[in-house]
Amino acid sequence: MANQFYSPRDLRFHLYEVLDAERLTQFAYFQDHDRESFDLVLDAAGQISETLLKPLLTAMDRNEPELVDGTIRVHPLLRSIIRRFGEDGWINAPFGYEEGGQQLPATIMNAATFVFGAANYSASVFPFLTTGAANLLRSFGSPELIERFTPPMYAGRWQGTMALTEPDAGSSLSDISTSAEPASEPDMDATGAYRIRGQKIYISAGDHDAVENVVHLMLARIKGGPAGAKGISLFAVPRQRPVGDTLIDNDVLTAGVYHKMGYKGAPIAHLMAGSNDGTIGYLVGEPHQGLRYMFQMMNEARVGVGMNAVSIGTAAYYASLEYARERPQGRHVADKNPSLPQTPIIRHADVKRMLLFQKAVLEGSLGLLLFCSYLSDVAHAAEGDQKADAALLLDLLTPVAKSYPSEMGTLTTSAAVQILGGAGYTTDFPVEQFYREARIHPIHEGTTGIHGLDLLGRKVTMQQGRALQLLRTEIQSTLTSASHYPELMPLADQLTAALGVLDDVTKHLLGLSPTDTEAFLSDATLYLELFGIVTISWQWLRQAIVATAASNQNDLPGGRDDAAFYQGKRMAARYFFEYELVKIYGLAKRLCSNDRVTIAMQSEWF
Amino acid sequence: MANQFYSPRDLRFHLYEVLDAERLTQFAYFQDHDRESFDLVLDAAGQISETLLKPLLTAMDRNEPELVDGTIRVHPLLRSIIRRFGEDGWINAPFGYEEGGQQLPATIMNAATFVFGAANYSASVFPFLTTGAANLLRSFGSPELIERFTPPMYAGRWQGTMALTEPDAGSSLSDISTSAEPASEPDMDATGAYRIRGQKIYISAGDHDAVENVVHLMLARIKGGPAGAKGISLFAVPRQRPVGDTLIDNDVLTAGVYHKMGYKGAPIAHLMAGSNDGTIGYLVGEPHQGLRYMFQMMNEARVGVGMNAVSIGTAAYYASLEYARERPQGRHVADKNPSLPQTPIIRHADVKRMLLFQKAVLEGSLGLLLFCSYLSDVAHAAEGDQKADAALLLDLLTPVAKSYPSEMGTLTTSAAVQILGGAGYTTDFPVEQFYREARIHPIHEGTTGIHGLDLLGRKVTMQQGRALQLLRTEIQSTLTSASHYPELMPLADQLTAALGVLDDVTKHLLGLSPTDTEAFLSDATLYLELFGIVTISWQWLRQAIVATAASNQNDLPGGRDDAAFYQGKRMAARYFFEYELVKIYGLAKRLCSNDRVTIAMQSEWF
Numbered sequence A, B: 001m002a003n004q005f006y007s008p009r010d011l012r013f014h015l016y017e018v019l020d021a022e023r024l025t026q027f028a029y030f031q032d033h034d035r036e037s038f039d040l041v042l043d044a045a046g047q048i049s050e051t052l053l054k055p056l057l058t059a060m061d062r063n064e065p066e067l068v069d070g071t072i073r074v075h076p077l078l079r080s081i082i083r084r085f086g087e088d089g090w091i092n093a094p095f096g097y098e099e100g101g102q103q104l105p106a107t108i109m110n111a112a113t114f115v116f117g118a119a120n121y122s123a124s125v126f127p128f129l130t131t132g133a134a135n136l137l138r139s140f141g142s143p144e145l146i147e148r149f150t151p152p153m154y155a156g157r158w159q160g161t162m163a164l165t166e167p168d169a170g171s172s173l174s175d176i177s178t179s180a181e182p183a184s185e186p187d188m189d190a191t192g193a194y195r196i197r198g199q200k201i202y203i204s205a206g207d208h209d210a211v212e213n214v215v216h217l218m219l220a221r222i223k224g225g226p227a228g229a230k231g232i233s234l235f236a237v238p239r240q241r242p243v244g245d246t247l248i249d250n251d252v253l254t255a256g257v258y259h260k261m262g263y264k265g266a267p268i269a270h271l272m273a274g275s276n277d278g279t280i281g282y283l284v285g286e287p288h289q290g291l292r293y294m295f296q297m298m299n300e301a302r303v304g305v306g307m308n309a310v311s312i313g314t315a316a317y318y319a320s321l322e323y324a325r326e327r328p329q330g331r332h333v334a335d336k337n338p339s340l341p342q343t344p345i346i347r348h349a350d351v352k353r354m355l356l357f358q359k360a361v362l363e364g365s366l367g368l369l370l371f372c373s374y375l376s377d378v379a380h381a382a383e384g385d386q387k388a389d390a391a392l393l394l395d396l397l398t399p400v401a402k403s404y405p406s407e408m409g410t411l412t413t414s415a416a417v418q419i420l421g422g423a424g425y426t427t428d429f430p431v432e433q434f435y436r437e438a439r440i441h442p443i444h445e446g447t448t449g450i451h452g453l454d455l456l457g458r459k460v461t462m463q464q465g466r467a468l469q470l471l472r473t474e475i476q477s478t479l480t481s482a483s484h485y486p487e488l489m490p491l492a493d494q495l496t497a498a499l500g501v502l503d504d505v506t507k508h509l510l511g512l513s514p515t516d517t518e519a520f521l522s523d524a525t526l527y528l529e530l531f532g533i534v535t536i537s538w539q540w541l542r543q544a545i546v547a548t549a550a551s552n553q554n555d556l557p558g559g560r561d562d563a564a565f566y567q568g569k570r571m572a573a574r575y576f577f578e579y580e581l582v583k584i585y586g587l588a589k590r591l592c593s594n595d596r597v598t599i600a601m602q603s604e605w606f
Helices: A008-018 A021-026 A035-062 A078-087 A106-119 A121-140 A143-154 A290-326 A349-381 A384-420 A431-438 A448-459 A462-482 A486-512 A517-522 A524-551 A559-580 A583-591 B008-018 B021-026 B035-062 B078-087 B106-119 B121-140 B143-154 B290-326 B349-381 B384-420 B431-438 B448-459 B462-482 B486-512 B517-521 B524-551 B559-580 B583-591
Strands: A066-068 A071-073 A158-163 A179-182 A193-204 A213-222 A232-238 A240-243 A246-249 A252-257 A268-273 A280-283 B066-068 B071-073 B158-163 B179-182 B193-204 B213-222 B232-238 B240-243 B246-249 B252-257 B268-273 B280-283
Touching: A008 A021, A008 A035, A008 A106, A008 A349, A008 A524, A008 A559, A021 A035, A021 A106, A021 A349, A035 A078, A035 A106, A035 A121, A035 A431, A066 A252, A071 A252, A078 A121, A106 A121, A106 A290, A106 A349, A121 A143, A121 A158, A121 A213, A121 A232, A121 A290, A143 A158, A143 A213, A143 A232, A158 A193, A193 A213, A193 A232, A213 A290, A232 A240, A232 A290, A290 A349, A290 A384, A290 A431, A349 A384, A349 A524, A349 A559, A349 B448, A349 B524, A384 A431, A384 A448, A384 A462, A384 A524, A448 A462, A448 A517, A448 A524, A448 B349, A462 A486, A462 A524, A486 A517, A486 A524, A486 A559, A486 A583, A517 B349, A524 A559, A524 A583, A524 B349, A583 B583, B008 B021, B008 B035, B008 B106, B008 B349, B008 B524, B008 B559, B021 B035, B021 B106, B021 B349, B035 B078, B035 B106, B035 B121, B035 B431, B066 B252, B071 B252, B078 B121, B106 B121, B106 B290, B106 B349, B121 B143, B121 B158, B121 B213, B121 B232, B121 B290, B143 B158, B143 B213, B143 B232, B158 B193, B193 B213, B193 B232, B213 B290, B232 B240, B232 B290, B290 B349, B290 B384, B290 B431, B349 B384, B349 B524, B349 B559, B384 B431, B384 B448, B384 B462, B384 B524, B448 B462, B448 B517, B448 B524, B462 B486, B462 B524, B486 B517, B486 B524, B486 B559, B486 B583, B524 B559, B524 B583
Parallel strands: A158 A213, A179 A213, B158 B213, B179 B213
Antiparallel strands: A066 A071, A179 A193, A193 A268, A193 A280, A213 A232, A232 A280, A240 A246, A252 A268, B066 B071, B179 B193, B193 B268, B193 B280, B213 B232, B232 B280, B240 B246, B252 B268
């Protein structure tokens, strides 16, 4: 088993040297925090990860959750872990003091999530699914609902979930058919009780025996409401509903648990509500506003998925790095004398290429994700234009921050497997597990195809392209900073050219939009890929500026370790521009082509 | 479970319409064959796949081989399956009549292998590992060895293996340390008996209970022989050795069975020979020629791995195609009225893109692999220049035919998973298994990195570049044929340009070779990728020519089905040029850059 699973040094580089996250404490909402409190949070995350989460990584993969007597049985240690997350205040850490939270910036919270996910992705999802569900409740629910449901959720005694998907409504949420009818419910009728009937599938942590109860934030359609997306409402549907001081069964049956390729430690449930007409759900907010509420939370969930993808990739990266440093095989290409001892494979250029690929993609993505988290903090804590701009830029970057790390995570974990060779394909090493786990991210919280449509069809054009203009301004400011460092000129020039390519492609596609929607959007996934590469190049230029400035100093606080660290950053930036950024030229060629082969293709010709 | 797992129509298109495999029957060695006998073989392969192999696909994945009392226990039905392959004459089908074989062309044999692998990859490897081992024995072994060992192998009663890898010798075979000392062996000493000591790891089908015995074709070092690659010899090392009419234990212990991410039905063993000084191996051929013998067989094994990769990818492709045709989700982008019923997802351009991606990569690769098989038949059956040229071109193309399908197979199976969305990540559908199985191919029979070095460092330069010149001539001839079809001009122009890019890159890299070996070879993996894309583009132009010519006919024998088939071919060709060929421009930009970032990177900077 690999020892290192993330780099605390790199995390602090992102937070303090690139982002300057301490600036957040200038906002009133975050004013009680400082660098010291941030570091305490990060240290605590590292410690709980090392001692509680990582030791279960393999065991949770080998012993899948099973449905036993109507309840899903998960790893027996999860109960104490989830409680520990509750007791240590992780579940409501970002929320206000008045709710028992710590008003912790999302930037720091997501940095902690990154650490948890790198230690054990499956274990890490339980508490933060509860956070997401609770966030919907506290934002839109009635005071009575909040009071009844959130305290046990914050304590890690109740699980929260998001219950969206149905057998006939996956990517197409507007086709949800779970129904809701007003019901009289003596104990909690002030909260708007409804009788719920329907099936939900793929519900993460939808039922398990490590908590006392589960609260589903469920989308359903109030009978008689409008068709399509406009008729969907949000309900809190507990597995057991509180009546007085007790809980009674709420007729939410677990029809099954899915067996999956990876991410096995977290149970994904198939649920049936109201099979015996006994399910009560409590309306959250106004009727017919369910999708709007859900999507307000979605940005955070999506940045979270991108972060999970980087977490898993990072654990795989360090596992393969450790192996490459220790495994002797072959001789250096410049001296193949067979009487020499074999060399560690990290001396082979192709192995270094596969390591640099992982490092460049993952640390570039981590930079983007923390930048997005920072934007969400500003959008939350600032006022006026600053608030609006941060929210708008975050909106634009969210599909990229979700999808680029998710898609690339399947490739970086694959590179980790490849470095280990035959060993990497066996269960003797953790990289094969990371490869299987990484594959979920391009699928859940919106597939990559959906995010391509979101970026090109919605985000690029919103407010007459103002979001894209904000991004351009940010990148321009980075380019200006880079101009102070002669060695960064080649990177700056390449990024400038890339930005031009992105502009040309965007203009070409927007030109199609008024007359031919299908052609406009048919390659949206490729557009997302191109957009992602340019964005990560920009993130690397930001990192390269800091690393170059630091390398130019005479006395680095961390001495030789620091010098090596910054040197690695500068090399990874070069790698990204040399090997990854160049991919945009093929993408642009295709995106500007007028051959509509995917549209013209017909089902019967396959 | 998906129904279709390959297309007999497409296989016949490749064999008869593109390759004109019947030409092979003009060679004396193949003269007893004709189209009818080829079709009988293919039909038999389809039938055995459908009835025996495919039904075990899931069960063999779920019930992994286990080591029980010193022997690996595999699926109980494998014994009858392997015997059936023996009885039906598959194991020695390519060999001469005098050996009981059928002198079946490799082209047809590999087409059958493709079908078996698409039905159940794990099950399909057992008989053909025996074929490979028997081929070494019959090519280089003494008559006595051949007589003692090959009949039960051909009958499917004994398993054959290739035992190369050791704990300290994976990619670096010259570091093999298994030792051999001459031994007196009264029963078979005429064959050159040696006492063998050493460990072998990752031995496919290295031990299992579906056969009566196992014969390892094992590399070992005769004590006192030269160091490095030049001192390695080849031995036949049975698990039980024949003494008179009985078999006695030969001290080859099974130390373990590897548990793997996929490809689980085939046991991969860790073996220990001579732990009790009781292992006898029989020298095959001359001393110190082991690597040379092994590499003569390697081309076939490597084309076989490429074929296995295409098999798995093809099964995944058809599973995702079936799903895409049946699964309703969302509405067509041009008419999103929510009161309309949902549309099958195959109407979404992005889904068609993912299907075309699979089709274009897989059918392009299948074309290349059958072309290589055809070359190996010509190299075997022809004389003079024709023989030499075919062998040389096959040598050049082998690393491409192994690696392109293997690397791309991880991506095509990933696209299949993506089309199924959440369902694809569960074990309810077979695509997740295909995704796990596909990951082995870039690793075994030489990693992709090794093949990159082989292509650029050895194959491109051999005989003063004559092999590359032969390929250019072949491609030129295809371009000439294409010039008769106006609609193919855009593709021909793009291929001509791509060939120019390949030439420029090759010249640039060869220019580095004399002065800087490390720089010359540091991006050999990328060169292999570029070379592969150009090669598959050429294969698609070959297919497009046939399909276009057929489409221009008034009366197609297969009527509307044929018309749809050829239409699909023409679209897939366009797809490949539009979406895949353009990737060479980014690759070329990197390959011609003089930034040596992977070489400059140091271990301690990661």
